[in-house]
Amino acid sequence: MSNFHKPVLLKETIEGLRIENGRKYIDATLGGGGHSFEILKLGGAVLGIDVDKDALEFVKRFKPENLTLARGNFRDIDKIALLNNFDKVAGIIFDLGVSSHQIDDPARGFSFQNEGPLDMRMDQELGVRALDLIKILTKGELNEIFTKFGEEIRAWEISDAIVRARSVKPIETTKDLAKIVFAKSGQSKKIFQALRIIVNDELNAVAEALPKALKLLGESKRLCVISFHSLEDRIVKKKFLEFEEKNMGRIITDKPIIPTAEEIEKNSRSRSAKLRIFEKK
Numbered sequence: 708m709s710n711f712h713k714p715v716l717l718k719e720t721i722e723g724l725r726i727e728n729g730r731k732y733i734d735a736t737l738g739g740g741g742h743s744f745e746i747l748k749l750g751g752a753v754l755g756i757d758v759d760k761d762a763l764e765f766v767k768r769f770k771p772e773n774l775t776l777a778r779g780n781f782r783d784i785d786k787i788a789l790l791n792n793f794d795k796v797a798g799i800i801f802d803l804g805v806s807s808h809q810i811d812d813p814a815r816g817f818s819f820q821n822e823g824p825l826d827m828r829m830d831q832e833l834g835v836r837a838l839d840l841i842k843i844l845t846k847g848e849l850n851e852i853f854t855k856f857g858e859e860i861r862a863w864e865i866s867d868a869i870v871r872a873r874s875v876k877p878i879e880t881t882k883d884l885a886k887i888v889f890a891k892s893g894q895s896k897k898i899f900q901a902l903r904i905i906v907n908d909e910l911n912a913v914a915e916a917l918p919k920a921l922k923l924l925g926e927s928k929r930l931c932v933i934s935f936h937s938l939e940d941r942i943v944k945k946k947f948l949e950f951e952e953k954n955m956g957r958i959i960t961d962k963p964i965i966p967t968a969e970e971i972e973k974n975s976r977s978r979s980a981k982l983r984i985f986e987k988k
């Protein structure tokens with residue numbers, strides 16, 4: 708399983724969820740099933756959701772009992788849950804972002820380190836890829852995206868370089884883009900992050916999903932959210948504060964839970980993970 712994705716903050720999340728035998732849980736981001744399999748081991752039944760067909764196909768191979776699989780976007784968690792008879796559940800987990808499988812497969816176009824088409828869709832059925840954005844957006848629009856969602860201070864120079872380069876030759880691969888960006892800022896991580904967020908509408912999906920998830924929870928049950936960058940974490944923190952202000956429950960993690968040095972050493976991709984937990988009233 709570890710080749711597909713190594714679960715992050717597994718022990719901390721499972722403890723946070725306080726799994727009870729025979730109860731229902733939702734894993735809104737199935738990925739390689741790391742968190743789902745742990746819940747199943749402890750006797751829970753799981754609804755595993757993912758937009759990526761590769762994730763569902765991978766997990767299906769293990770033929771796990773008590774795991775219901777659903778392809779869909781977690782922004783529709785309310786509908787997906789009801790359709791599968793998973794309301795008043797005993798816990799919900801969101802482990803946001805991309806799986807290692809998505810990063811490592813060059814054909815998916817997420818990584819600036821692997822040559823591949825500039826795609827970045829988590830849901831293979833989405834209409835717009837990163838290369839389409841790079842092709843059609845104006846310099847001003849690129850600048851805005853790179854500033855807002857990549858927090859890149861050289862956004863304007865990079866946008867300018869992209870517009871110049873594409874007038875000579877289309878920018879279609881991860882390496883095409885990484886080369887142009889790297890020449891301006893010495894790294895391309897932030898620009899890739901910004902494009903990924905836009906292609907998958909990641910921040911809006913999280914903001915829409917969390918209130919719906921809270922509604923699906925039973926009394927005194929918990930919502931666990933793992934995020935991987937500050938923009939995402941800010942949304943989770945803000946939503947949890949809103950829930951508390953509306954007297955819908957309490958924040959369990961005043962400060963987010965982060966991986967131990969040992970976990971980071973074993974799995975460098977856990978480095979930026981932050982787990983926040985909310986308990987419904």
Ligand SMILES: C[S@@+](CC[C@H](N)C(=O)[O-])C[C@H]1O[C@@H](n2cnc3c(N)ncnc32)[C@H](O)[C@@H]1O
Nearest residue numbers: 714736738739740741742757758759780781802
């Ligand atoms: C970090 S991985 C989850 C890994 C999983 N917890 C494990 O341990 O194997 C995130 C997964 O969430 C999926 N995902 C991201 N955004 C989504 C969304 N809006 N709706 C449904 N799935 C989403 C991705 O396709 C990816 O497979």
